[in-house]
Amino acid sequence: MSLSGRVFKFVHYEVDAEKEILDYSKIAAMAWEEKPKILLSGFTAYPRKIDFQKMHDIAKEVGAVSMVDMSHISGLIIGGVHPSPFPFTDVVTTTTHKTLRGPRAAMIFCKEEYKEKIDKAVFPGMQGGPHEHTIAAVAVALAEAQKPEFKKYAEQIVKNAQALAETLVGEGLRLISGGTDNHLMLLDLRPFGPGRGIFLEKALEAAHITVNKNPIPNDPSPPYYPSGVRLGTPALTSRGMKEDEMKLIGKWIAVLTKEFAKTEMPEEKEKRAAAVKDFAQSLSRHPLVKEIGAEVKKFASKFPVPGIDQ
Ligand SMILES: Cc1ncc(COP(=O)(O)O)c(C=O)c1O
The missing domain is CATH 3.90.1150.10 (Aspartate Aminotransferase, domain 1)
Structure with a gap:
């Protein structure tokens, strides 16, 4: 089991059994029942667009932090072919080595109110010295992505x-x-x-x-x-x-x-x-x-x- 699986108690929502796409009303009903601290979207094998605004709205209704892991589709979001989770989502994470086409690394974006806690959790919570070479490569990937x-x-x-x-x-x-x-x-x-x-x-x-x-x-x-x-x-x-x-x-x-x-x-x-x-x-x-x-x-x-x- 991964570290996140040990630290958090995950409750999974599923796609609709017949249409095989996300059913936001079912997700909302489940969120009301479970009252999660975080409502997370962003997937590893979902072939359809994700309505991040709907996910955020559901999170706010039930008092959860909205979080998007856009690792798979960050390049598509920057390229304008998938809707963006910005600026409304509370916390957005991405790896930089999938459609963003950069080095193996990751970035966390968040609203001001979560900044201090997240910064502390990363350092000294989980990481030590920065990998400057990787950060330079992320910068190159981001510059490429602007073209x-x-x-x-x-x-x-x-x-x-x-x-x-x-x-x-x-x-x-x-x-x-x-x-x-x-x-x-x-x-x-x-x-x-x-x-x-x-x-x-x-x-x-x-x-x-x-x-x-x-x-x-x-x-x-x-x-x-x-x-x-x-x-x-x-x-x-x-x-x-x-x-x-x-x-x-x-x-x-x-x-x-x-x-x-x-x-x-x-x-x-x-x-x-x-x-x-x-x-x-x-x-x-x-x-x-x-x-x-x-x-x-x-x-x-x-x-x-x-x-x-x-
Ligand atoms: C949605 C999503 N987020 C994060 C990751 C983590 O990527 P990695 O293990 O390459 O750091 C993956 C990996 O496939 C993923 O599918």
Whole structure:
């Protein structure tokens, strides 16, 4: 369990079971019941826009501090393609290494009244000397984010995610909430059976496509063997790929999904790790992995990695 999980008592709200999006009236009802000290929004695998104003209003109604962790979407917010939690939210946090495209670090913004407590909690509460080199790199990332090219980057991330989502849906695959408004999407593999995310993660990795297994709403399987896969477009966008490339990548992902998400996860817990290991070892010999993997390698080499190839 993470430190925040030990320090705070978390009570989770869920997305609507059918629409798979946030239901603000249910969140409000739960907030009235629980009377939380903090009402937190900002997620790791939510493909839709978040109404931060509504979350703030609910927090104020029940006497809670409103807090947004905008780590995933801070680049999209700066680029103007996702609504901002400023200036109304009480406390906003962000890492700087996701869509903001900076070094691994984080920032905390807050209203004046919380400043002293938060400053003290960071130093001497949790941290010692500052990492000046990282702070300099954050400054560079923020300067980059002010440029018109960054806005174009943010816009293209969303266009690319939507093109990828449409391709996957067009290929007959199911996405949580049917698509995306932001940089990511969640592939629902339940139609193939429970717990298939890890097999698809490994198969795509063997073909040089990086995704991660991810729990989905109402997942019938445990978090370590979840029934979904999370895909995102920021890295591909940074390499200069656009909608046409997303269609091609989406087709490769669909072919590999249909082949490998069929793989059954043993019901007996103790047999699962061995099943995954055997599966992963068999991949390099699989003709489809060899064929698509070679195509992916050739294709990717046409798109330089900024800072490495350029
Ligand atoms: C919403 C959100 N906030 C914060 C983090 C923390 O990021 P890291 O562990 O890279 O510092 C993550 C990580 O995925 C995240 O998804």
